[in-house]
Amino acid sequence: MLKFTIPEMESFLKEVFPQVEGMFGIDQMDDALLVMRLFNDERHLRPGGTVSGPAMFSLADVAAYVATMARIGPEALTVTTHCSIDFMRKPEAGRDILAEARVLKMGRSLSVTDVLLFSEGSDQAVAHASLTYSIPPRRD
Amino acid sequence: MLKFTIPEMESFLKEVFPQVEGMFGIDQMDDALLVMRLFNDERHLRPGGTVSGPAMFSLADVAAYVATMARIGPEALTVTTHCSIDFMRKPEAGRDILAEARVLKMGRSLSVTDVLLFSEGSDQAVAHASLTYSIPPRRD
Amino acid sequence: MLKFTIPEMESFLKEVFPQVEGMFGIDQMDDALLVMRLFNDERHLRPGGTVSGPAMFSLADVAAYVATMARIGPEALTVTTHCSIDFMRKPEAGRDILAEARVLKMGRSLSVTDVLLFSEGSDQAVAHASLTYSIPPRRD
């Protein structure tokens, strides 16, 4: 049972990360899977029209954040402690990037999320990431 | 023996990555060590004035790229294939982030670079990354 | 189309890695999925009866190796260049560990394989790994 609807999560993101407003969208958010997208935008491009590594990292990071927050609610201050990311193929020019995020572990003090990134319309992953978020102890 | 001076590398970066112009500087570049900096800029901040994870990833990534290119010269099209990054401490607000990059392996088909990130003026690393760049075969 | 049957792969492993004979088995090997197991053995245990981290690393490593070799055939000398592994839960005592390996990228010079590890009988992953193997150029 998630603690946010998609519109609630979008409002929450706008509030806590105003710098990235308009950069990401949420397509699907349920217990099994979160799907987010990085909108195609020339600011994230590299020569040849490909999406930059940092932009793909940003998408993987925000997807793991959203997947974690959806489970613990908005009160916690969570931070990324680790990311391991493999860049496997060149993204296609002019396409959004989609992230499929699955929470592999939701512990009391940390979460581990697996994220696969795709160019929209392709089923060959462009990147694969695993992210750990640290969840501070609650002040009950 | 490196294949670029600092001004040559700065011109090269401006040409290949015009999107990030003004974001990074090179403090030192020699056989043993590369020092780059991410200029303090409100676009990279998170609530509380801390530098965002994606901005730190970008600095680590560009430092590993510059360290690799300095050894192979400007003709090669290299791409990041892997990054593993640990975020260890909160960067200090209002400070540049410095990256110390050391090339651990410079092979024919890949390079491995270790990068430590610091808030300027502190000797406690805020993040630690290892990046692999793939170097395409030369068309000799 | 794989280049080995399970018995052929088991013979090949016995020949190239005689040190680990009897340590691993192959349950399933097809285009989509490889399932291998680490047989329960007191040599791999830690206090409390749990399987050691190095034993789980070994299983993930051999699974990525087998998944890669099944696609390229026995002639290639491939080596692990990277492994990122998250240990998420304590394995159950007295159980085999199962590895589910999926090849995410099978390129000319490297493969990337995702591996999930489970205690037999549980559907909660105990560890999650991503491994890169380097494939040397063919001498055609």
Place this chain on the structure above:
Amino acid sequence: MLKFTIPEMESFLKEVFPQVEGMFGIDQMDDALLVMRLFNDERHLRPGGTVSGPAMFSLADVAAYVATMARIGPEALTVTTHCSIDFMRKPEAGRDILAEARVLKMGRSLSVTDVLLFSEGSDQAVAHASLTYSIPPRRD
């Protein structure tokens, strides 16, 4: 100020990990650096006389464990939560492997340790690892 001498740490390891007795030695252990070694032993070899990946992983893992325990004392039950390891060169046959471990972060709930591995007598690292150990809360 470390909480163990080298002989105390060797006794502690023998007690908690009897399975690996005789596998590792401690050369140096102080605030700045820990040096451990994996004794040359045919059980860790691969064809061609090179040391196996799992044996190198084991050395990096035990070095990060020892470096962490030296700082927190023997009472804590710590576990590896993450390891990222790059295998960069083939170790030389017939040599011990040396690990140089440096603790990058010693927090209340986790430690991060950087480990470089060398074939004895060489200054070119054969592998580079970063390990995170989770430290359970104290029952004060």
